[in-house]
Amino acid sequence: MSDYTIQHEKLAQAIAILREKDVDCWITFVRETAHNADPALALILGLDVTWQSAFIVTRTGQKLAIVGRYDVENIERMGAYDEVIGYDASIAPGLVDTLEKLAPKAIALNYSESDSSADGLSHGMYLRLAGYLEGKPYRLISAEGILNALRGRKSSTEIKRIREAVTLTKSIIDSVTGFLKPGLSEVDIAEHIRGEFQKHAVEPAWHPEYCPIVNCGPESPVGHTGPSEKFIAQPGHLIHIDLGVVLNDYVSDIQRVWYLQPKGESSLPETIEKAFAAVTGAIDAAARVLRPGIRGWEVDAVARNHIVEAGYPEYQHALGHHIGRTVHDGATLLGPQWDRYGTTPEGIVEPGNIFTLELGVAVPGHGTVSLEEDVLVTETGLEWLIPPQRAPIIVNA
Numbered sequence: 001m002s003d004y005t006i007q008h009e010k011l012a013q014a015i016a017i018l019r020e021k022d023v024d025c026w027i028t029f030v031r032e033t034a035h036n037a038d039p040a041l042a043l044i045l046g047l048d049v050t051w052q053s054a055f056i057v058t059r060t061g062q063k064l065a066i067v068g069r070y071d072v073e074n075i076e077r078m079g080a081y082d083e084v085i086g087y088d089a090s091i092a093p094g095l096v097d098t099l100e101k102l103a104p105k106a107i108a109l110n111y112s113e114s115d116s117s118a119d120g121l122s123h124g125m126y127l128r129l130a131g132y133l134e135g136k137p138y139r140l141i142s143a144e145g146i147l148n149a150l151r152g153r154k155s156s157t158e159i160k161r162i163r164e165a166v167t168l169t170k171s172i173i174d175s176v177t178g179f180l181k182p183g184l185s186e187v188d189i190a191e192h193i194r195g196e197f198q199k200h201a202v203e204p205a206w207h208p209e210y211c212p213i214v215n216c217g218p219e220s221p222v223g224h225t226g227p228s229e230k231f232i233a234q235p236g237h238l239i240h241i242d243l244g245v246v247l248n249d250y251v252s253d254i255q256r257v258w259y260l261q262p263k264g265e266s267s268l269p270e271t272i273e274k275a276f277a278a279v280t281g282a283i284d285a286a287a288r289v290l291r292p293g294i295r296g297w298e299v300d301a302v303a304r305n306h307i308v309e310a311g312y313p314e315y316q317h318a319l320g321h322h323i324g325r326t327v328h329d330g331a332t333l334l335g336p337q338w339d340r341y342g343t344t345p346e347g348i349v350e351p352g353n354i355f356t357l358e359l360g361v362a363v364p365g366h367g368t369v370s371l372e373e374d375v376l377v378t379e380t381g382l383e384w385l386i387p388p389q390r391a392p393i394i395v396n397a
Contacts, residue, residue, distance in 0.1 A: 002046065004078045006249075009155035010043040011063055011080055017149045018059040024104035026143050028055040029121060029129050038110050038120025040147055042249070042325050047074055052091045052128070055081075058102060066094050092132045099138065108143035114342025117330025118147035152322055152331035153352040159376065161250035162323065162354055165202075166374050166385040169245055169252040172196040180258055180395045182235055186214040186227030193243060205244030205251040205327050212243035217367050222360065235262035235397035238272065238367030240360070244327060253327050253356050255372035259392035272392065275361050275369040278310035280390055283357045283373060286319055286334070290349060290357075291381045296332045297345035303359060304336065312361040318345070320355040323374060353377040354385075 018026060030038045031052045041047075044055060051068030058064075065081045072086040085094050099107075111126065112118035121129075130140070154162065172193060179192050193212045197204060204211035210226040217237040220228070233239055237260050244253040259272065286303040300319040308314050318335025321328050332347025334355055355377065360370025369392075374385045 004046055004080055005157050006155060007044055007046050007078065007080050009157055010150060011057065013153060013155065014044065014057045014146065014150055015059065015061050015063075017146050017153075018057065018108075021145055021149075022059075023108050023141075023146060024059055024106055025099075025102060026057045026108040026146050028110045028143075029053070029125055030055075030110075031125060036120075036122060039117045039326075039330065040110060040120060040150070043150060044080075045075070046078070047071075051087075052125075054091065054095050056098065056102075058104070062102070064098060066091055066098060095132060096136075099133070099136070104138060106139040106141050108141050108146055110143050110147070112142050112144035112147070114344050115144055115148060115330050117151055117326070117328075118142070118144045148331040148347060149350070151324060151329055152347075153350055154324065154354055154376075155352075158250060158324060159352070159354070161248045162252070162374075163385060165245055165247040165250050165252040166254070168200055168202065168247055169243065169254050170386045172200070172243065172245070173241075173254065173256050176241065176256075177258065177393055177395065180233065180239060180260070182233055182260055182397045184216075184233045185229045186216050186220065186231050187229050189214045189216070189233070189239070189241070190227040193241070197245065200245070202245040202247050205246055205253060212241050215240040215368055218362070218365055220367070222362075222368050222370065233260055235260050236366060238363060238369060238392065239395075240368045240370050242370070242372065244323075249325055251323050251325070251327055252374060253323050253372060254374060254386075255358060255360075255370050256389055257369055257371065257392050258395050259366075260397040261394050262397055268392070269366065271363050272366055272369065274310075275312075275363045276391055278307055278312055279359060279361060279369050279371055280388070281310065282306040282359055283371060283388065286357055287373075287375065287382055287384075290334075290355070290375065290377060292349055292351050292377060292379065294349050295345070296334045296347050296349065297337050299334045299349070300336055300345065303357070307359060307361065315359045315361075317359075319359060320357045323354055323356060349377055351377055351379050 053067040056064040069086045111121040214227040216231040220231040239258040242255045282303040320334035333344035358372035
């Protein structure tokens with residue numbers, strides 16, 4: 001039988017968030033979710049539905065589901081909704097009648113201009129809903145603020161599952177150290193990691209074509225690029241890996257760097273030491289200010305300034321993002337105030353947020369130093385979910 005612990009926890013959080021933000025009613029309006037599932041449904045439902053469906057949560061604590069006849073039983077078995085209302089020919093009568101009883105001034109809907117994780121309402125469904133409510137006194141607003149808080153404030157069960165995913169990822173990283181040697185291609189290394197995924201019965205945290213991302217040496221393209229047979233690990237190379245797993249529906253996202261130390265070399269090249277000092281310094285600087293109440297862009301600015309002052313180019317991405325049910329879990333972004341990020345860098349960091357902290361620099365002749373840490377925001381600061389990397393993992397070549 002399915003476990004709906006998280007859905008119960010998140011619905012309880014949703015009620016508290018509605019009260020906090022002084023919003024009367026939140027509706028997640030969907031249909032045929034196997035084709036176009038709203039990102040919030042995994043948090044508040046954990047099931048697919050077929051016909052038009054409305055999941056309603058109110059600031060007074062009511063949790064209502066209006067769904068097609070054949071979905072009623074599954075949702076009642078969850079035990080999460082106070083009332084499950086079925087229909088046959090049209091959702092409109094039940095939906096309109098329910099809203100008239102609730103009499104909300106404002107209804108928050110599942111759309112957003114900035115956050116893809118809060119933007120599940122299709123244009124067609126918005127038009128359909130607007131038609132059902134035409135002439136009604138309700139003000140329709142975005143549920144972005146509600147959904148950002150709901151996704152960002154991880155419940156106790158969510159935190160536990162993310163910890164487990166991160167811990168497992170560390171064990172996979174440890175296995176790579178014993179496997180690495182000169183002569184392996186990026187594909188060879190990736191296949192080892194995929195074997196570890198299979199061994200532990202987990203899925204990659206993003207598309208398997210490029211999870212893991214593997215970079216051998218200075219010529220390998222850094223980014224969301226799959227491993228290649230073209231790039232071979234050689235003595236003096238930095239090996240960079242970005243990987244994550246899905247375990248019990250929650251993910252990890254970690255980057256680590258190894259150095260294939262040539263025979264006879266007893267210390268790290270100065271350029272590698274300098275790069276590590278800059279990258280770890282930037283991450284540590286961000287970690288020192290990452291606490292409840294700060295805005296996302298302010299955290300990013302600290303790391304961005306640090307890396308530039310260390311003499312490296314400004315990185316062209318955000319410093320950090322939430323992880324949760326997905327690798328880019330929406331809500332507040334630790335990123336710059338760039339147009340492509342919309343309002344997400346304006347979000348405020350809160351206890352229970354789990355972020356990545358990630359950036360990198362190129363080291364000519366050797367490769368890339370790029371690190372990514374997963375951290376939990378606490379009431380007073382943060383907790384590293386596994387120990388952060390401070391120096392390259394040395395593999396004797």
